[in-house]
Amino acid sequence: MRTSKRGTTAALAVGLLALVGAACGSSKSSSNTTPATTVPATTAAGSSTTSGATTTSGVTPTSGATGSSVPAAGSGMKLTIDINPKAVWDDGSPITVADIQCTFDATMKTPGSLSTVGYDQIDSIAAGTSDKQAVVKFKTVYAPYKNLFSNLIKKAAVKNCDDVSGDLQTAIPFSGTEWKQQSWSKDQEVLVPNDKYWGPEKPIAKQVVIVPKADTDTEISSLKSGEVDFIFPQGYAGIADALNDPNIKSTPGYGTNYEGLYFQQKTGVFADAAFRQGFAHSIDRDLILKTIYGPIFPGSKLLGCPLWVPTIGKWCDGTTYDNYFDPKAAAAALTAGGYAKDGSGMWAKDGKVPTVKWVVNSGNKRRETTQQLMIPELKKQGFNVVQDNCDAACFFQKRLPALDYDMAMYINTASPDPTVTTIMACSQVPSDANGNKGQNSTGWCNKDASALMAQSDSELDVAKRVDEIHQIGKLVAKDAVMVPLFQFPNIAAWRTDKLTGPVDKDASNYMAFQNIWEWDPGASGKILIGAEQWPDCINSITECANSSWMVWTTAFKLQPSVWDTTAGGDYVPTALVTGEPKVEVLK
Secondary structure, eight states: OOBOOTTSOOOOOOOOOOOOOBTTBOOSSOSOOOOOSSOOTTSOOOOOOOOOOOOOTTOOEEEOTTSSEEEOOOSEEEEEEEBOTTOBOTTSOBOOHHHHHHHHHHHHHSTTOSOOTTGGGEEEEEEOSSTTEEEEEESSOOTTGGGSSOSOOOGGGSSOTTOOTTSSSSOOOOOSSSEEEEEEOSSOEEEEEOTTOOSSOOOSOSEEEEEEOSSHHHHHHHHHHTSOSEEOOOOOTTHHHHTOOTTEEEEEEEEEEEEEEEEOOSSSGGGSHHHHHHHHTTOOHHHHIIIIITTTSTTOOOOOSSSOOTTSTTOOOSOTTTTOOOHHHHHHHHHHTTOEEOTTSOEEBTTBOOEEEEEOBTTOHHHHHHHHHHHHHHHHTTOEEEEOOBOHHHIIIIITTTTOOSEEEEEEEOOSSOOOHHHHSGGGSOOTTTTTOOOOTTOOOOHHHHHHHHHHHTOOOHHHHHHHHHHHHHHHHHTTOEEEEEEEEEEEEEETTTOBSSTTTTTTOTTOSTTGGGOBOGGGOEEEEEESOOOSOOOSSSGGGGOHHHIIIIIHHHSOOSEEEOTTSOEEEOTTBSSSOEEEEEO
16 A cells, blocks of 8 residues: 555655755755665665754754754744745635644544644644734643645535535646646546746646556556556566666665554454464465565665654654564463363364455555465464455555454554554544544554654654654564554666656655656656556545555645655645744643
């Protein structure tokens, strides 16, 4: 998959911006495609850079966790956002605090909003010196604040900001970026330059056409045949050979993507903690590494922590899942839970052998191969596992948000900040009680872990926050919420006879190929992109945003944000604002 929404762990979730330059913002992407600090041995390691400190009046800043400086802790926080006076929507109307307020209202009040994390810490939003200044007051100090205020909604484009669930299903009828949407359907999306855009990103191409491809083989074939110019496939054994062509170049980019196995424990077979723990300790991660990932990325290593990647700081301690594959521990957990092996060697309770339904998105060769490898292996361990696959739109936008699965394998595309509140806190388990809001699609609820998440989100001391993140990781492992597998690279592949320019500059960027405005398609004036997945809807507030391909191709490309992410894993202000927003701790 990929799952994402800015404000996730970001997003992946699921949820997410250009080097700091002139006063009115700057280009959208870092010029450095810097890999994460822990990468396979065949990839040169690099270190992330940090943006400059933001000093607030009367407050001494301390090192922030997301790559910039923020003030010391207090009882609340105020964020002052100065909107660029030149910032307008594609019809020429100004972007104002009313649009920021509308985005907040839509996030908090829309039935089925994918995630309200972070926004639920906001007490008020008001105009400051003018409607071009937004003063945001938080109830608490909120460290991951840069995950907020992305994918802004134009107030005048929706009927009611309190409920946008019926809007933005098949069109984004507004833009505050360098592109605007000419059309969107289940067959293709067409982007054209926004002639009202005020920022420095001036598209070279006259048109960008994005089309869905049924599976990875079709995606690669379309690139080799010249049907498309660029693809962004997930790797599998043999992909290097498949992309071998004198007119094709490819670049891996290690960003904030992690692949893992997830256990839905609110209902079904994994609601039984003993069965879940026994099952989790029966998964041979080394076998998956050797058979699935090793042939794709020789010398690669397993990801050693659960729900974040080591892009910034030391969030991943690398040891949480050491020796996690432990058949003896698995047998002990199962036996203690009342299970015993039946005559056929299968774990059973009260004479019944549980059936584990494993879902991946059909057409993903690597995940289907993993199923083919592990289902027989798990049967040897005494577990009955069956495939229960469906297409990407069904998987990511329907079944995951509805917790309609037992075990799933997917990539979370996370923001650079390590917060996991959106996808792991008790309050984020979708239910009737919370209006089915939340992105905790495992159904895990551990009150101690949720308390640590809240504490981490309000902690501005990096060392303390690292310790809290590590503690959360240990609880995730103890409760067998998921089994991490691999820090997964994006692969940018393109035809060098069709495109020139920095095509792979954003290969490791959370926002993905965000710099298409810099790509030069030559005389044709048209860029053709083959999409690995295709969403059913394109609403950035609802479950539609649970698809990374949705946000990569629509929300990130059309809806303005206060911050962008860079390929190096930093947050930087966009052209929407006049500079880094001012942060003040309230006493």
